[in-house]
Amino acid sequence: MLMEKEREKLIQYGKRLVDTNLTKGTGGNLSIFDRNNGYMAITPSGIDFYDIKKKDIVIMNLEGKVIEGNCVPSSEWQMHLIEYKNRTDINSVIHAHTTYSTVLSVLHKELPASHYMIAVAGKNVRCAEYATYGTKELAVNSFESMRDRNAVFLANHGLLAGSYNIENAFNIIEEVEYCSKIYCIAKSIGDPIVLPDSEMTLMASKFKSYGQVK
Numbered sequence: 001m002l003m004e005k006e007r008e009k010l011i012q013y014g015k016r017l018v019d020t021n022l023t024k025g026t027g028g029n030l031s032i033f034d035r036n037n038g039y040m041a042i043t044p045s046g047i048d049f050y051d052i053k054k055k056d057i058v059i060m061n062l063e064g065k066v067i068e069g070n071c072v073p074s075s076e077w078q079m080h081l082i083e084y085k086n087r088t089d090i091n092s093v094i095h096a097h098t099t100y101s102t103v104l105s106v107l108h109k110e111l112p113a114s115h116y117m118i119a120v121a122g123k124n125v126r127c128a129e130y131a132t133y134g135t136k137e138l139a140v141n142s143f144e145s146m147r148d149r150n151a152v153f154l155a156n157h158g159l160l161a162g163s164y165n166i167e168n169a170f171n172i173i174e175e176v177e178y179c180s181k182i183y184c185i186a187k188s189i190g191d192p193i194v195l196p197d198s199e200m201t202l203m204a205s206k207f208k209s210y211g212q213v214k
Helices: 004-019 077-086 099-106 116-120 136-145 166-189 197-209
Strands: 028-034 039-042 058-061 066-068 092-096 151-154 158-163
Touching (some): 004 039, 028 077, 092 166, 099 158, 116 197, 151 166, 158 166
Antiparallel strands (some): 028 039, 039 058
16 A cells, blocks of 8 residues: 555544534545655545545545545645645645635635734735636646745635645644634724734744744
8 A cells, every 4th residue: 555654644634624623524635745756645535534544545646647546536636736746845735624714715815914823824825816626727726826835715715735744734724724713803803913024034934943843
């Protein structure tokens, strides 16, 4: 079985998405890329995260060909592969239907630097132009809007994040959703104060050694 440890992590973090109320049912997908063999392990389409078994994980190459697995890969596989093809700093991608990030995505709004923890994703989180789920157009739109960032909102859809391992990709999902919640609540009361770019640049530097799994 190819990428057995990666399969186990995808199952583990898929369940964590559900357990932490970051998604529900089959909403979302996760992948890990092995740069040594050029293969991506990705969760299957339409299977509840608590029902996924190791044999259900699909192994694909960078051309989108299934190398191992009998299940249909996530419909968003192109959105994962485009990151691995073009971003050497990303080895894991997570997409989830988180509540407050999706609220901003249906408004086609970005998340500004209203809280310093947004720095895990960049100085803000942009919203990609809308495209139908599972299409190459959505993959391209998400990639373009996530340039020099580690997260992006998918218009009328949800949240996408990527990092050098799945632990930090999950951390980005958590923090962006938290910051989105704070921003939405604050916005209902008044106008949130946005931190300057200089402070976010400082935060990015500090976060290089702040409590993240290496």
